[in-house]
Amino acid sequence: MANSFLTSSSQQPFQFPPTYSFPPFFTPQPNAATRLSQLQKWSSLIQSWCRHHRIYRFSLVETIDSPLFHNTTLRKRLSLSDARNIIDWMAKPEEDGGGKRAEWIDGANKTMTWIWWRRPEEWAGIVADWVENTGQKNVVLTVYELTQGETTMSQEWHGMDTDAMLRSLNVLVKRGKAQVFGSEGQEGVKFF
């Protein structure tokens, strides 16, 4: 993961959207409709930032000082509590706006979060398609091979966090399309 983080971020710097240079973007908006627009923009920015850097989860306290939440040019920043509110909103289901694009890892503590720029079920679909197209059904693969192996270098999930991959594979397990076995850190997977 550290590897892909470095390569993808050093290849091209992340292009922040124009909204990032809009000073009020960093202040929670008092008007409900405007606030909704603001939350949508933040959700979209966080997702594309994580996608660019191939980040699947982050610690809020560490990330709050990163360029994502801190625009040093404007000298504007998101407060920790507002960042938390935004992640809370992202964690809500589709009908409430957020579309489950985030998920607290440590529950009520709300310090670590998943950012699902692709949700586990979306990853599951992509991985299943790849298995299908490369004729690897009924082949046993290790999760390590799947995320770090040479054969998946060109795939979007390459370098993926193991826990995130297991979450995605679990979707396939529930659908009866895969089986995960082995002990922690040594997981293998077989696709049907």
Place this chain on the structure above:
Amino acid sequence: MSTRRGVGLGAFANRTQASQSYANHGATLRSTHLSSLQTQLSVFQSLLHTFALEHSSTIKSNPSFRAEFARMCNTIGVDPLAASNVKGKNARKGEGGSIWTQIMGGDMNDFYFEVAVRVVQLCRDTRIENGGLLGVRECRKRVGQGKAIGSGLEITDDDVLRAVKSLEPLGSGFSIVKVGSKQYIRSVPKELNTDQATVLEVIQILGYVSISMLQVNLNWEKARAQTVIDDLLADGLVWLDAQSDEKEYWSPQNLLGDI
């Protein structure tokens, strides 16, 4: 006029005769003028027709050429889109569709309807961001780029205004409002009062205002400035930045639905 005045009763008859001849002559002149003007106009219209046919592809593809053409039509009192919009209202008999439909077989109307569709879509997409007030220039830029709404379309502000106008008969609630020198498409039916319009005009200068800026520059009392700002905030027409020395209120016009 005759320099010598007739005397006696005969003079009355002469005067009547003279004024009648004048009137007659005037009428003749008028009718000749009228008929020659009519001829000129019909010649011009047929030339316009030929011109439009000859240059139809340029009119369609070149925005500044199209604007000039529209301006030319307006100068002689022809609204190229009018007939199709207000059918039955003042459409003359035997004339179905607008001049542009007649000239170019509906292509031009289609063009404006396509622009209109994109304008409507952009207004909808940005409504919660800008409170339903979208700058014509910003709209033109975005529709021109075609980002997120299909391919780009080379258009002018004039095309956008025309497109919005073509929506009027639908009772769409889309209208053009002018604040200062800037035109906006308003997609949420709401009147701006004078103070609100003034503040929006001031915002155009720097992109934002603060209460004290309004107090100093407009000689307003604090309560008045605060009330207007609160109204604008409540309508979603400005965004708040609370991370400066004094609260600043920003125009969202350049966001354009970027997420």
